Amino acid sequence: MHRADLRAAAAGALLVAAAAVVGTVIERTRGTLHVNWPPLYASWFPHLGPGTPAALVVAAAVVLHGPSLAARLPWRRLVLAGWAAAMAWTWSLALIDGWRTGIARRLTTAYEYLTVIHRFDEPGAALRDFTHHILNNGPTPWPAHVAGHPPAAILTFVGLDRLGLGGGGWAGVWCLTVGTSAVAAVLVALRALTDEPTARRAAPFLVLAPSAVWVGTSADGYFAAVAAWSLALLALAATRRTRHRCAAALAAGLLFGLTCYLSYGLTLIALIAAAVLLLTRTLRPLPLLAAGAAAVAAAFTLAGFSWWEGYQLLVERYYQGAAAVRPYTYWVWANLACAVLITGPAAVAGVRRTLAAAPAALRELRPSAAAPPGPTGRLVVLVLAVLLAVLAADLSGMSKAETERIWLPFAAWLPAACALLPAVRHRHWLTAQAVLALLLNHLLYTGW
Numbered sequence: 001m002h003r004a005d006l007r008a009a010a011a012g013a014l015l016v017a018a019a020a021v022v023g024t025v026i027e028r029t030r031g032t033l034h035v036n037w038p039p040l041y042a043s044w045f046p047h048l049g050p051g052t053p054a055a056l057v058v059a060a061a062v063v064l065h066g067p068s069l070a071a072r073l074p075w076r077r078l079v080l081a082g083w084a085a086a087m088a089w090t091w092s093l094a095l096i097d098g099w100r101t102g103i104a105r106r107l108t109t110a111y112e113y114l115t116v117i118h119r120f121d122e123p124g125a126a127l128r129d130f131t132h133h134i135l136n137n138g139p140t141p142w143p144a145h146v147a148g149h150p151p152a153a154i155l156t157f158v159g160l161d162r163l164g165l166g167g168g169g170w171a172g173v174w175c176l177t178v179g180t181s182a183v184a185a186v187l188v189a190l191r192a193l194t195d196e197p198t199a200r201r202a203a204p205f206l207v208l209a210p211s212a213v214w215v216g217t218s219a220d221g222y223f224a225a226v227a228a229w230s231l232a233l234l235a236l237a238a239t240r241r242t243r244h245r246c247a248a249a250l251a252a253g254l255l256f257g258l259t260c261y262l263s264y265g266l267t268l269i270a271l272i273a274a275a276v277l278l279l280t281r282t283l284r285p286l287p288l289l290a291a292g293a294a295a296v297a298a299a300f301t302l303a304g305f306s307w308w309e310g311y312q313l314l315v316e317r318y319y320q321g322a323a324a325v326r327p328y329t330y331w332v333w334a335n336l337a338c339a340v341l342i343t344g345p346a347a348v349a350g351v352r353r354t355l356a357a358a359p360a361a362l363r364e365l366r367p368s369a370a371a372p373p374g375p376t377g378r379l380v381v382l383v384l385a386v387l388l389a390v391l392a393a394d395l396s397g398m399s400k401a402e403t404e405r406i407w408l409p410f411a412a413w414l415p416a417a418c419a420l421l422p423a424v425r426h427r428h429w430l431t432a433q434a435v436l437a438l439l440l441n442h443l444l445y446t447g448w
Helices: 002-029 052-072 075-097 099-104 113-120 123-128 152-162 168-180 182-193 196-207 220-239 245-262 264-280 286-302 307-318 328-365 375-395 414-420 423-443
Strands: 042-044 444-446
Touching: 002 328, 002 423, 052 075, 052 196, 052 423, 075 099, 075 168, 075 182, 075 196, 075 423, 099 168, 113 123, 113 152, 113 168, 152 168, 152 245, 168 182, 168 220, 182 196, 182 220, 182 264, 182 375, 182 414, 196 328, 196 375, 196 414, 196 423, 220 245, 220 264, 220 286, 245 264, 245 286, 264 307, 264 375, 286 307, 328 375, 328 414, 328 423, 375 414, 423 444
Parallel strands: none
Antiparallel strands: 042 444
């Protein structure tokens, strides 16, 4: 089994190498990829920075002590410790590029949200007029990221500005702090849906994921956390892990609605939510879940923004830019190489074990099965749902490049598959995860 895990990790590395070689040839001969270091939106830039010593210390601490602490800490302390460790890891990686470059300026570029805060002095009017500025050939078009997302994304930063927390520094701190809370959310969901030992085994891998490189530099990390907490609350409501099941179901719906108004593509989180309900064999949370999501949709609709109109215009805007020439035949598989880089070799090995166990787990889901799936089977089904969401996003053609940040809401869940790896190998796999993240952040300058 261990050799099969190593072969899977090697296959992932070969996929990345193939995407890099083929992508470089395409970009140099045709110039149609619009990325400097295929398959990532990044540039070759070997460097050290103030965050380097901290990143090395955090990585060593999690590798050496993470598995043992995860096994023995009281549960609530483990959840908080996981979030704190993820913050330490993500902060240190971001600060490799320094405070200004690594955090404070990330959301202030021409493509980002903070450049148009002033256009929301009257939020109601801006919402009613939002769709008129999505197309590139329209009047005063929005920057790429504002046009590419529903208005909850930009309204988040407008809200921070109104609270006196304006500027790139506060925006970066918000995204990093909230984004790393996804680790806590996934732990809560895993314990509810599988069991506590499974969640504990996954904890160090959730903390030390290479995706932290992008969680600390883009708003998509924030989106990932909102989606993760929606699913965690749904899991609590469906498994009766809380005395406030109705409140949890309603809050899950509100956060799911917010997720859909943060990013159009995150409607695919519904596939993972469906898996949660399938695993718990109950639809009881569904009415309140739907009510919460409908409340968010109603609020935006009454304020003058039409989600469906915005999405249709986004598709048109998408093909007014680089997506018009970015070849689908390359990105449909190179995106998967990006997924390997943000989840790491341990997650690839965990996914291999997931796929190997999938037939048995799916058979146990049938009503006629002698017994429902055990913790391992439930973890397998959950990871399969995440993989299905990734596949749908990939095949849609709306994820051509930049998936290292766009897919963060899905990548947050895939390291959970590492719980399937043998405990005796955990430190080896954690080392591989840390080395990959450190190499990415020290050798490349990422665009997001």
